[in-house]
Structure formats: structure tokens, C-alpha cells
Amino acid sequence: xxxxEQDPGPLSVPEGAIVSLNCTYSNSAFQYFMWYRQYSRKxxxxxxYTYSSGNKExxxxxxxxxxxxxxxxxxxxxxxxSDSATYLCAMGKAxxxxxxxxxxxxxxxxx
Amino acid sequence: xAGVVQSPRxxxxxxxxxxxxxxxxxSGHNTxxxxxxxxxxxxxxxxxxxxxxxxxxxxxxxxxxxxERLKGVDSxxxxxPAELGxxxxxxxxxxxxxxxxxxxxxxxxxxxVL
Numbered sequence: 001x002x003x004x005e006q007d008p009g010p011l012s013v014p015e016g017a018i019v020s021l022n023c024t025y026s027n028s029a030f031q032y033f034m035w036y037r038q039y040s041r042k043x044x045x046x047x048x049y050t051y052s053s054g055n056k057e058x059x060x061x062x063x064x065x066x067x068x069x070x071x072x073x074x075x076x077x078x079x080x081x082s083d084s085a086t087y088l089c090a091m092g093k094a095x096x097x098x099x100x101x102x103x104x105x106x107x108x109x110x111x
Numbered sequence: 112x113a114g115v116v117q118s119p120r121x122x123x124x125x126x127x128x129x130x131x132x133x134x135x136x137x138s139g140h141n142t143x144x145x146x147x148x149x150x151x152x153x154x155x156x157x158x159x160x161x162x163x164x165x166x167x168x169x170x171x172x173x174x175x176x177x178x179e180r181l182k183g184v185d186s187x188x189x190x191x192p193a194e195l196g197x198x199x200x201x202x203x204x205x206x207x208x209x210x211x212x213x214x215x216x217x218x219x220x221x222x223x224v225l
Binding site for chain 2: 004006008032034036041042043044045046049051088090092095096097098099101102103104
């Protein structure tokens with residue numbers, strides 16, 4: 001079993017809808033939680049960074065971390081076709097250490 | 112501010128040939144990472160440098176892979192000899208203490224081994 005599980009999708013939504021993404025993990029040592037967006041043939045781009053449990057909002061993006069359930073979420077409001085990409089969750093145990101990634105969820109936002 | 116630079120962007124070689132990838136991190140970032148990303152999967156760490164020192168190379172297949180980071184800036188990852196299973200995207204990332212959790216990635220080098 002992988003340390004970080006993420007549904008591969010694809011997740012298809014109409015433009016303007018809320019996109020809901022999530023990851024589960026098994027290692028309670030993870031303290032830092034991140035979401036990356038990756039367009040085809042590009043490197044991952046950092047979207048959201050959260051330390052420990054709680055919520056964080058940045059524009060149309062909201063990240064949630066529930067350490068008691070070992071579950072993290074990313075919500076994208078008012079989705080746009082330009083949000084179509086693969087979204088990767090990532091987790092770290094300590095500052096500067098390696099990140100453990102989920103396999104990514106492919107999202108398609110249809111006009 | 113310039114991001115992480117990698118070259119080449121694409122490389123096609125025959126099996127058993129050597130290949131090298133180059134990375135220039137974001138200016139001032141002391142930590143540099145090399146990740147491997149297979150198709151449809153998330154990146155997996157190969158090696159992490161703190162300045163010139165390789166502090167985590169436990170996932171690097173040392174029989175054929177090698178890396179260096181001379182002077183604590185640029186880094187080179189080498190494969191010799193390449194195998195068919197090495198076809199993947201090789202990503203370089205960098206970070207800077209105290210925000211060392213935020214890793215910034217380059218565009219990657221897509222390797223195809225024939």
C-alpha cells in the first residue's frame with residue numbers, strides 16, 4: 001500500500017463548478033501538506049502549502065488538512081478551463097526533507 | 112526571479128548509452144532535489160543536496176546513477192549505462208531554509224531510452 005493515495009480520475013466538471021480533490025495518507029509523521037498543479041509536459045507548480053491541521057484559502061483555492069483522519073482536500077471555486085491539469089498532493093515530515101507525492105488526479109474543466 | 116532551469120528538455124538515446132541532465136536552482140536556494148516521475152505517477156526523490164553535500168541518496172540506484180553538485184549551485188545527474196526502464200521525466204527542484212518545505216520544480220527532462 002502506498003503512503004499517499006490519490007484517485008487518478010479523470011474528474012470532469014463544467015466551467016464554474018467547484019472542483020473537489022482529496023488525498024489520504026497512512027504515515028502520521030507527515031507535518032507539511034502541499035498541492036501542486038502540473039500541466040502536460042511541464043514541471044509541478046506549487047499551489048498551496050499548509051502546516052499541520054486546518055484550512056487555508058488563497059483566491060479561488062482552499063486547502064484543508066485533517067490530521068486525525070489522515071485526509072487532505074483541495075477545493076477550486078469557479079473553475080475555469082485553464083484549471084484543467086493534473087493535481088498532485090505532496091507531504092513532508094520535516095522542513096527541507098523529501099516530499100512524498102500522491103499519483104495525481106487529472107481534472108478537466110469543460111467550457 | 113528566474114525559476115529552476117533544466118537542460119536538455121528532451122533526450123532520446125539508445126540503451127546502454129550514457130546520458131546527463133543539468134539543473135540550475137533558484138538563486139540562493141541551498142537545497143536541491145532530483146526527482147523521477149514515471150508516466151501517470153507522482154515524483155519520487157532520487158537524491159537531495161544541502162549545499163554540496165548529498166544528505167539523502169537512499170533511493171538513487173548507485174550502480175548506474177551518479178550525481179554531483181559542485182560549489183553548491185548547479186547539479187548534474189548522470190546515468191551510465193541507460194536501460195529501457197529509465198525512460199521517465201527527471202525533475203529538479205530547489206528550496207531555501209527556513210521555508211524549506213516549499214519546493215519549486217523545474218520543467219523536467221523527458222528521457223526516452225530506445
